[in-house]
Amino acid sequence: MEASDSNYHLVSSQKIFDHPWVKIIHDTLEFKGHRLQYFYLASPVEAVATVGVTALGEILLTRQYRHPVGEVIFDLPAGRLEPGEDPLDGARREFEEETGYYPRCIQPLGYYNQFPGTLRAATNLFFASDLQPTRQKLDEGEFLEIVSMPIEDVLQMVLRGEVIDGSLQLGVLLAYHKGLLAPAS
């Protein structure tokens, strides 16, 4: 049966878990005489993550313990938007807070959702350059290191499967394909 017909009707919607960061929603839809149960997670705000390149041609990575995966990992300067905040403003704010650099140039790079069938929580990816040193402002309980790494090393780390963070992997590959990263030859 064709699915590109978006003629789905919402029959009922129930919020079965409600928290400031995540809601769990159970919707019943009707589609061509069928009743469909849809169970999904929704975040009230979207996320942002930024590939930032220094004047020396290195990428600024964050390195921190991530409890859900139980490991110290590399990821991108990233965070949640504040309610109503523009994604680009939020990306610039999070980048400066975590790295201590204000990106004078910042542009949209991509947008993705790991589970569009069960999750409403997208990540907006950005590319930043022309980084001006300011001051790091970490949240209470936020412990992270900033690691500056040559572009080619980051790319190889991604291709060798050593990075779990989806934003770091996708952000670096998108930036590379868009000609924003030029690894030293």
Place this chain on the structure above:
Amino acid sequence: MEASDSNYHLVSSQKIFDHPWVKIIHDTLEFKGHRLQYFYLASPVEAVATVGVTALGEILLTRQYRHPVGEVIFDLPAGRLEPGEDPLDGARREFEEETGYYPRCIQPLGYYNQFPGTLRAATNLFFASDLQPTRQKLDEGEFLEIVSMPIEDVLQMVLRGEVIDGSLQLGVLLAYHKGLLAPAS
């Protein structure tokens, strides 16, 4: 403060929402004298998604209505592992059920998590080829179309930002970089 010290101790753990597909966990950790609150979502099983290429050099995409994002979108043949199932076996099973093709060749392509700080639910990416026609076996209430699209068109769609699904974006870029996709020149 350095974060690469993974000397975090679990003080307490509480399951505040428990469902067969998702658990919400609130853990308290101790790190260098600080008490940290960690709130995250955990799925009991991982996901799989597969970039499959036909003998004609086209990628098999799924097209379906995804209620959390409220749109009909392109994504990859994908699904959840069954408890204890090997990711490669699960990817082959989901690929055959959704597309009606059994992949005689299938190999690991990548692994990612959109939110390693707030989510324990990774997606295992695979690359499949040598596709043998069998029979589609959709779940009750699963409506999708299979669309076969030239590699170069998929790549351009990803780079133009027309794809929301993270697995389709990352899978295609990883396969391209690993030399598994050779767009017609």
